[in-house]
Amino acid sequence: MISVEEQLARVLAGAAELPHETVPVDAAHGRVLAVDLRSAIESPRDANSAMDGYAVRRADVRGASPDAPVALRVVGEVAAGSGHDPVIGPGEAVRIMTGAPVPADADAVVPIERTADADWAADPVRIAEEPAPAAHIRPAGDDLGAGELVLPRGIRLTARALASAVGAGVGELDVVARPRVAIIATGDELAEPGAPLARGQVHDSNSLLVAALAVEQGAVVVHRGRAGDAPGALDAEVRRVLEASVRPDLIVLTGGVSAGAHDPVTRLALEFAKVAMQPGKPQAFGRIDGVPVFGLPGNPVSVAVSFEVFVRPFLAVLQGLDPTRPTERAIADEAWRTPVGRRQYQPIVAQRVDGVLHVRPASDRGSGSHLVGRLARAEGFAVVPAEVAAIRVGDEVEVMLG
Incomplete structure (x- = not known):
């Protein structure tokens, strides 16, 4: 037998980042950013108001207080999105709404709550507080300066990241091409989901x-199909995939990689x-015709684990991502046995108690790799080293969540 690390090294040896596209x-949600994103603009573009109230000249309201309010004539109004820049002369004010650009003549905003009447209809408005310099004004570029780094390359674009990109004045993004995957499940025993099952299916x-x-x-x-165990069936399906108009970046086969007399994958020119x-x-x-081909076992839990350990890192490299999977330590709440001489990936359920992660096996029917009905419960895998013979209650284990 070879180690997990040896097999992973074989898999990743020829992997390289895919080309970029704009x-x-x-359309970029979930894609991987290919280059650093810098702000195309100052954001906000204009100084704007942080409050609903009145744009004023501080010189006109010095000493204003509830006991000695200063009356100003209202000469206009600016709402969010307005391009209007009203002139404010001595003894004047302009109504202003949150997010609206601050008139060039104003140097402070007084919230409506700081007026004597707290009434939009009041004219003149009586200012009951002397504002601080630039009070309630968000300066231009307060969020982002032009050319400032917004998002580093190599991140997966979330909803929040996309919002930041738009706020930076960007309408298009350079991203890594999405890996194209073809999938072929093998075996005469396979039936269409939901179809009535014959004996042995x-x-x-x-x-x-x-x-x-x-x-x-x-x-x-780009392709999801099945191939039976008859000689030539899998070869024909693989050939169909390779000759399709959209060529995959990798092919994933499931089943047929063991020593069974009818295992079809063993007839392909792969390294087992x-x-x-x-x-x-x-x-x-x-590789077949230059396309990487994975042959995974046929039992569903084995497929899930094999994908996590080998296929997921390969897909990460194709997208310019770190293939390393983050792990954390957890406390085992139940005991379970482990295979001698082999690293175990035990599907687990997890919960945090007082900030400490606790785990137990996801299945109450053992660790059989055929137990697909219990797979939905799994929230991750406990990774148990090959030299550990058993996990006892209270043992600390390494886990991969998600």
Whole structure:
């Protein structure tokens, strides 16, 4: 057997970041930013009001107080989005709303609550407070200066990141191309989801599982199909994928990588390995016509673990991301056995108690890799080193969440 690290090194040896493309900002959610994004503008563009009230000249309201309010004639109004810049002369004020550009003649804003009448209809308005210099005025560039770094390259663009990009005056973003993934589930036993099952059949959950996991990692699925165990069936399906108008960046096969007499993946020109891990011991990887091909085991939990350990890092590298998976320490609330000499990836459920992460196995029916019905409960994996024979209650374990 080889180690997980050895197999991962084989997988990542030829992986490289995909080309970049430019997309509208409203089509960039979930994409990976290819270059640093700097602000195209000052934001806000103009000094604007932080309050609803009156734009004033401080010289006109010196000494204003509730006991000695200063009356000013109202000569205009500015709302948010207005391009109007009314002139403010001595003894005058302008009504102003939150977010509205501050008139050039004003050097402070007095909230309406700081007027004697607190009434928009009042004219003259009686200012009952002497404002501080630039009171309630947000200066131009208060949020971002032109050319300021807004987003670093290599981040996945979230809703908040996109809002920042738009606020920086950007309408298009340079992003890494989305990896194109083709998926083929193998086996005569596979039936369409929801179809009645004949004796010996199971529903094909693997192709949907891999497709959804790939999309979660920023990929786009360009093919999802099945191939039976008959000689030539898988070769024909792979050839169909490779000759399609949209060529994939990788192909993921599930099932048929073990030593069974009818395992079809073993007929392909891939490199097969027994990896010291559980589940997911049988693995295959190679290239067909230059396209990377993963051969994952057929049991659903093995598929989920193998995707996490090998396919996800590969997709990360294609998108210019760090393939390393963050982990944290947790306390085991239940005991479980581990396989001798193999690293275990135990599906777990987790909860935090007083800030401490606690975990237990997701399945109450053991750690069988066929237990797809319990897979939905899993919130991550506990990663148990090969030299650990068993996990006891209270042991500290390393976990990958999400």
